[in-house]
Amino acid sequence: MLSRETIQLKTPEQVRHMRRAGLVVADIHAALREAVRPGVTTAELDAVSADVIARAGAHSNFLGYYDYPATVCISVNEEVVHGIPGPRVLQAGDLVTFDCGAYILDDAGTQWHGDAAFTMVVGGSYATDTDRVLDTTTRRALWDAIAAVARAAAGQASGRAGRLNAVGDAVEAAVAQTAENDGARLGILEEYVGHGIGTAMHMAPDVLNYSVRHRGPRLRPGMVLAIEPMLTAGGPEVDELDDGWTVVTRDGSRAAQWEHTVALVPGGVWVLTAPDGGVEGLAPYGLAPQPLD
Numbered sequence: 001m002l003s004r005e006t007i008q009l010k011t012p013e014q015v016r017h018m019r020r021a022g023l024v025v026a027d028i029h030a031a032l033r034e035a036v037r038p039g040v041t042t043a044e045l046d047a048v049s050a051d052v053i054a055r056a057g058a059h060s061n062f063l064g065y066y067d068y069p070a071t072v073c074i075s076v077n078e079e080v081v082h083g084i085p086g087p088r089v090l091q092a093g094d095l096v097t098f099d100c101g102a103y104i105l106d107d108a109g110t111q112w113h114g115d116a117a118f119t120m121v122v123g124g125s126y127a128t129d130t131d132r133v134l135d136t137t138t139r140r141a142l143w144d145a146i147a148a149v150a151r152a153a154a155g156q157a158s159g160r161a162g163r164l165n166a167v168g169d170a171v172e173a174a175v176a177q178t179a180e181n182d183g184a185r186l187g188i189l190e191e192y193v194g195h196g197i198g199t200a201m202h203m204a205p206d207v208l209n210y211s212v213r214h215r216g217p218r219l220r221p222g223m224v225l226a227i228e229p230m231l232t233a234g235g236p237e238v239d240e241l242d243d244g245w246t247v248v249t250r251d252g253s254r255a256a257q258w259e260h261t262v263a264l265v266p267g268g269v270w271v272l273t274a275p276d277g278g279v280e281g282l283a284p285y286g287l288a289p290q291p292l293d
Helices: 012-035 042-055 129-154 165-182 279-285
Strands: 072-076 079-081 095-105 111-121 194-196 203-207 224-227 230-232 238-240 247-249 255-257 260-265 268-271
Touching: 012 042, 012 095, 012 111, 012 260, 012 268, 042 072, 042 095, 079 095, 079 230, 079 255, 095 129, 095 255, 111 129, 111 255, 111 260, 129 165, 129 224, 129 230, 129 255, 129 260, 129 268, 129 279, 203 224, 268 279
Parallel strands: none
Antiparallel strands: 072 079, 072 095, 079 247, 095 111, 194 203, 194 224, 224 260, 230 255, 238 247, 260 268
16 A cells, blocks of 8 residues: 655755765675575675674664564565574575665764665575576666656656656566566565665555555655565565564566666756666666765
8 A cells, every 4th residue: 555654855965965865775785796606694794784883883773673684685585574683504506685774873863874775695606597587576676666766857847747656567468578588477576565764664655566546645855765576487476574674576486686776866866875876777768866965
């Protein structure tokens, strides 16, 4: 259901604060990519995340969130989201998603959050064709959605501003393209969606990864969205484990998630959790991010 709560619109200065948080999250991603290898435990990787946050003088927005016990969600193979780090030893060929977050405090003590996720295969070269298609499609769906939002934001001045359903339409189109080109029928999670973000990690509006008849709220400068398509190599049905957090595919198929925190600014978007602000990701679409000076 689409949230009817008020959507928080940020000032340029507040978006800059969120960029600081986003860069901390980007640093967590970089450190995790370097640390992942066969034989490492997910608890050791959580320690890597915690160290980056501490050295940045930032704070974890995952640790303690509804009693979540770690600074990063690490979901392996059939685990879709919210996997809890622990003694599990990663093996070559595991498909692993890292969902990471952090917040910084401004001079008034207000929290400003960043949230982003990526998926990778442990050992890289051990990836199966199915994993490659799943991962590549999920990442493409993310950037297709970001590009759709960027075009909608750029249309503000001419009165052609789009609506939030551009995200779900883009994700569905990416999945359909994979089915046509590769014959792979991927599932789109509907129970778990993206969200607004700002002074809290989860805020209005819900950002659906599938098309709906209701077009959703109009996209406006000052909105900041966590866009995060989650796809499976099988069906979309999921179950929550007894730990109260870990979500797994019901059919045992593997899953992938890619996410960025994206600010809508005059003339386009600024990808706050991408080190380059979205330059590389948006270039194939003939677009460029619009960073705030």
